[in-house]
Amino acid sequence: MAWITAGYRPIAFIPLLLAATHWVAGEQIMIAVAAVLPAAAVLLSLFPERPFTSHLRPTTPYxxxxxxxxxxxxxxxxxxxxxxxxxxxxxxxxxxxxxxxxxxxxxxxxxxxxxxxxxxxxxxxxxxxxxxxxxxxxxxxxxxxxxxxxxxxxxxxxxxxxxxxxxxxxxxxxxxxxxxxxxxxxxxxxxxxxxxxxxxxxxxxxxxxxxxxxxxxxxxxxKPPSNDNDLLEEVAMALENGQIIAWYQPQVSTHTGAITGFEALARWEHPTRGLISPVSFLSLIDRLGLSQRLSEVVLTHALSTLRTWDRAGFDVPSISVNYSSDELKNPRLPEFLRWELDRFELTSDRLTLEVLENVIAESQDDIIAQNLKAISDMGCRIDLDDFGTSYTSILNIRKFSVSRLKIDRQLISRVDRDEEQRRLISALLAMAAELGIETLAEGVETSAEHSMLAQLGCDHIQGFNLARPMPRGDSLTWIPDYRLTCPAQAQLGKKPAGDNRVS
The missing domain is CATH 3.30.70.270 (Reverse transcriptase/Diguanylate cyclase domain)
Known part of the structure; x- marks a missing residue:
């Protein structure tokens, strides 16, 4: 009887079928049906279904x-x-x-x-x-x-x-x-x-x-992953021979859908190992004391790309570059930035420095505050990155001349479905509005998140829902393609600016 429980449950209805056959066609026909049906079922049980011709549950034993x-x-x-x-x-x-x-x-x-x-x-x-x-x-x-x-x-x-x-x-x-x-x-x-x-x-x-x-x-x-020591020997040379370059992720306005900038992100294009994740090499650069050299390389790539966009007729207002606490302690940083901007014939308002929130929250170093003030006085913008992951006082936001808060992905995740999350984001946006500081939500991965953030009054968004980081060549085709859809992007969750009520 094992074949009855192996997928041939219809055989349970044979007694009913036989009774109906006897009533309609008589005893002889009923006897014939009773002999043929079980034999046919046994024969079918000898030919198991091909396991790959139908949808299988993931709990398959093998x-x-x-x-x-x-x-x-x-x-x-x-x-x-x-x-x-x-x-x-x-x-x-x-x-x-x-x-x-x-x-x-x-x-x-x-x-x-x-x-x-x-x-x-x-x-x-x-x-x-x-x-x-x-x-x-x-x-x-x-x-x-x-x-x-x-x-x-x-x-x-x-x-x-x-x-x-x-x-x-x-x-x-x-x-x-x-x-x-x-x-x-x-x-x-x-x-x-x-x-x-x-x-x-x-x-x-x-x-x-x-x-x-x-x-x-x-x-x-x-290919087998290389250990840190192998990469450690190569990373310094990679900085100098052009293997470590900048890729770019766009930022757009939630009010108009227009491109408001790009963030420059370090990527290592290894000749034999392919694209190496920043997680694998940024810590090595810190161990070698080359973080300042990395920021110089990324800045040069970023400003060069910004000039390329200008010459192509693309209106990209600014480019953002990340700076760590070690780099911000360099007393010559403002002078270096001014020199680089002049070299590429760009005005200072086209450059944004991204500074991690924990750098400002934990910093007791006056040189960082002096540098950021000098850079801000030049006309460059200061973004407070990963906002919401540390404990930054409002006084520090003013002290370090922050012009925009980048709200961390942890805070905006599922903002479209979680009411408590919406209230938290709404409060942060209201505070920023009162301080006259712009806001950008990073790590936006869905259209629903984009729409809700626009409704809550967030000024800019950045994330995979818009685009993944891309090399300079790809950006030259992405920008005009995106602008064809710009009106549709602007309609996502459109709500009057400044209306931060939670719906």
Whole structure:
């Protein structure tokens, strides 16, 4: 009777069917039906369903083997286009910490609920299994062109399915996921295991940039990670030979949608290891005492790019460059900035210095205050970065001539769904308005967050919802493309400026 419980539940209705047959067609027909149906069911039980022809739950006992079998059938199919086959490696961010804080039962609830939500997004033909190095593997085929763009779009949909909290009793947990993507056409020596490994490598690379990242596999991701000592020997040379450069992330007005500036961010484009995350090399630069040299390199790239935008006819008002406490202690900093601005024929109001909130909150050094005042008197702007993560007094905001507060991602996350978060942001914006200081929300990742921040009265936004950091060449095409959509951006959550009421 095992075949009755193995998926052939309709056989439970045989007695009813036989009774109906006897009533309609008589005893002879009923006997024939009674003989044929069980035999047919037994025969069907001898041919198990192909595990990869329908949607599987992530709790499959042997997930990796099932995924490899599914991929093998697609890769070996001569009629299948490799560009249309892909694997996503998905990892729930901070799951270990959630286990420690809330226990394994909550961990199980998170995985089951995410699995359920994932199943509602994917197609019936897609395969979901539990991964080895990742929490889930999603195997895809039949992806439509442009494949990479559609895979990124699907990634965003998967991430957005966790916008609503996962609940168990009185506990509510907000989760994010990091996603690594590998397309079969991009993997050398293609086998199911190498495709899965490539997706895991892309996921590992994405996690270096923080939670909620998405990366498509590149060959450099699959190489063994170098240890710090290897990179330590190369980073100083990289600063001088042009491998460490600036990438740029845009900032826009929530009132008009217009571009109000870009932030310059250090990136290491290694000739053999590919793009190295700032998390991997900024600490090495600090250990070598080269942070001042790094700021000089980034500033030169930033001002050069600003001049390039001017010559291309792009109206980009300003560029922002990050400065640490060590760099701000240099007594010659104001003079150096003035010299660089003159060299690139730019006015001082085009340059913004970003200073971490903890630098101002913890600083007892008068030279930092003197430098920032001198830089502000030159006409440069001062942004207080990661605002809300330390304890900065209003007096310090005035003392250090801050012109704009950059509200940290931790504060604006889920502002569109959390009423307490909205009240907190509304209070910060009201305080800034009273002080005559502009505000910028960083790390804005969804249109809903953008819309709510605009309604609350935040002046500017920056984040992945708008654009990821990009090299200078890409910015030359992104700027005109964005301006075609500028009117639509301006309508997101449009509300009269200065109206900071919580809705």
């Amino acid at each position: 997930p990796l083997e099932v995924a490899e079998a599914w991929l093998e059938s697609r890769i070996s199919d001569t009629d299948s286009e490799l560009t249309q086959v892909a694997v996503m490696a998905i990892k729930v961010d901070g799951l270990d910490l959630l286990e420690e804080r809330l226990g394994f039962s909550m961990d199980d609830t998170i995985m089951q609920e995410f699995s359920s939500r994932l199943g509602k997004i994917l197609r019936q033909s897609d395969l979901v299994t539990r991964g080895k190095k990742s929490d889930f593997l999603v195997c895809l085929s039949g992806m439509r062109a442009p494949e990479s763009e559609n895979l990124l779009h699907l990634s965003r949909r998967i991430q957005s399915c966790l916008d609503e909290p996962i609940k168990k009793g009185n506990v509510r947990v907000y989760c994010t996921v990091t996603i690594g993507i590998a397309r079969a056409s991009q993997v050398e020596d293609l086998m199911p295991s190498s495709l899965i490994h490539a997706a895991d490598s892309a996921n590992r690379s994405a996690r270096k940039d923080g939670p909620g990242g998405v990366r498509i596999f590149k060959t450099a991701y699959g």
